[in-house]
Amino acid sequence: MRYRVDELAAHCGVSVDTVRFYQAKGLMPPGQREGRVSWYSEEHRLRLARIRDLKEKGFSLATIRRLLAGELDAADEALASALARTLPGALPGDDGGGDKDPEELLTLEEFAERTGIPEALIQVIERQGLLVAPPGDGPRYTSADVRAASAGIALLEAGLPLDELLALAKEHDRAARATAARAVELFDAYVRAPIREESQSDAEAAERLVEAFRTLLPATTRLVAHHFQRVLLATAQARFEGPATPEEVP
Numbered sequence: 001m002r003y004r005v006d007e008l009a010a011h012c013g014v015s016v017d018t019v020r021f022y023q024a025k026g027l028m029p030p031g032q033r034e035g036r037v038s039w040y041s042e043e044h045r046l047r048l049a050r051i052r053d054l055k056e057k058g059f060s061l062a063t064i065r066r067l068l069a070g071e072l073d074a075a076d077e078a079l080a081s082a083l084a085r086t087l088p089g090a091l092p093g094d095d096g097g098g099d100k101d102p103e104e105l106l107t108l109e110e111f112a113e114r115t116g117i118p119e120a121l122i123q124v125i126e127r128q129g130l131l132v133a134p135p136g137d138g139p140r141y142t143s144a145d146v147r148a149a150s151a152g153i154a155l156l157e158a159g160l161p162l163d164e165l166l167a168l169a170k171e172h173d174r175a176a177r178a179t180a181a182r183a184v185e186l187f188d189a190y191v192r193a194p195i196r197e198e199s200q201s202d203a204e205a206a207e208r209l210v211e212a213f214r215t216l217l218p219a220t221t222r223l224v225a226h227h228f229q230r231v232l233l234a235t236a237q238a239r240f241e242g243p244a245t246p247e248e249v250p
Helices: 005-012 016-024 042-056 061-068 074-085 108-115 119-128 143-157 162-198 202-241
Strands: 032-034 037-039
Touching: 005 016, 005 042, 016 042, 042 061, 061 074, 074 202, 108 119, 108 143, 119 143, 119 162, 143 162, 162 202
Parallel strands: none
Antiparallel strands: 032 037
């Protein structure tokens, strides 16, 4: 079978612009040029169908590129799929995550309307790290993001200046990203790598990796949140107690 670009797009349920976009991103090889027409083969159709399937599962273009190049195997695909299905604010095993029904997604306009925050300010808040949402132009905000925004508004209403709150958010974001990077390194070294070595097949490795992710992500998140809350309370209490007297110093 040979297809012109419009026929290829129609077979896979995408637009011609989408086909060309994937080609520009290096996800699909060009067709065979004959005169003014480019012809695409069955391999192109299968590749395009695979890309569409992965996109519908929530994979980023960067991850799709690595999967198509063979840099990630079936076990990694399963783990990446579990990551893609976990919405911000929804942990595996909690409401809205794992195999639960997906949480409602809001566009930037809908999020602004729901929270009463101007779109431009939302984008500033994201850049400072106070709000972390997946990249994209379509629906990508959740009810958890709405609750987080409401918490930020409460802080502003309590008297915290916006510029100070954004500066604090940026500082926290830097520290959180460093901690997250280290946590991912530990997972890769002490969980992912041993599972891949010990498993008898990609299917077994995939099942074990997804189960480990479903267990460790909420455990890690709760641990970090608990620790920050305790440190915050202890720091606030120390502010009331004032400097330690000589008798109190160990």
